[in-house]
Amino acid sequence: MSTGLIIALIVIVIVAAAVAGAAAVFPRVRGARGGRGLRRRFGxxxxxxxxxxxxxxxxxERELAERLHTYGSLREQPLxxxxxxRYTARWTAVQERFVDSPADAVAEADRLLAELAGAVGFPDGGRYEEQLDALSVHHAGHVQGYRRLHQVARFQTGGSVDGGTHTEEMREALLEARALFEDLAAPARRPRAEAGKQAPEHSAGRGQGPARHPWGLHRQHAKGS
Structure with a gap:
């Protein structure tokens, strides 16, 4: 057998092995981005x-895969x-304002969330749809709260009373959106070993203090309810 033929056979074997390896890897990659992978990622x-x-x-799935491709590499910059x-104080003020002026509070919360998302690295709030898509990739469990808040805020534009959204719906939208606010405003995640040292204190403190909604025990005092 000539040297040239031996070399050709070796090249063929190498190429065949590479193709087989790619074929084995591709289904795994496709699976991670396919139906089950996307369902797990986006919930x-x-x-x-x-x-x-x-x-x-x-x-x-094509739409969600495109979102993942576009925004999956985005890295948040913690505050x-x-x-x-400052952001926490502003959110607390929004919640307190809700008691006397629900529509204004919801509109301000919508603006505040858009601003906060931009501050931590997501597309600017002026590009709402892009911002929402990016948030859905990294905060899929809470992005619906922002979407609902934004819709309610838009319905309230113009100060409509008879055709406006009911106060209870505004209250629920604000409550739902608070989960995304807390995620975006949270401190940078520490290494697991370090975080474990103070886990009880952190878990006890999360969601308490001034960020708690002040109308929870006084819903009847909100005007328009």
Whole structure:
């Protein structure tokens, strides 16, 4: 057998092995981005996408895969301590304002969330749809609260009373959106070993203090309810 033929056979074997390896890897990659992978990644957002596409799961998966491709590499920039305190104080003020002026409070909360998302690295709030898509990739469990808040805020534009959203719906939208606010304003995640040292204190403190909704025990005092 000539040297040239031996070399050709070796090249063929190498190419065949490479193709076989790629074929073995591709299904795993496709699976991670396919139906089950996307369902795990997006959770309830997956079901909303399917519903929006009239039950067409393939179309929904193409949309979600495109979101993941576009925004999956986005890295959030946690707020500094002082900046986090300012945002928390503003959110607390929004909640307190709700008692006397629900529509204004909801509109301000919508603007505040858009601003906060931009501050930590998501698309600017002026590009709401892009911002929402990016948030759905990284905060899929809470993005619906922001979507609902934004819709309610838009319905209230113009100060409509008779045709406006009921106070209870505004209250629920604000409560639901608070989960996303807390995620975005949270301190940077520490290494697991370090975080474990103070886990009881952190878990006890999360969601307490001034960020708690002040109307929870006084819903009847909100005007328009």
């Amino acid at each position: 309830p957002e997956y079901e909303r996408a399917v519903a929006r596409h009239d039950g067409d799961a393939k179309a929904a 500094g301590a002082a900046e986090r305190e």
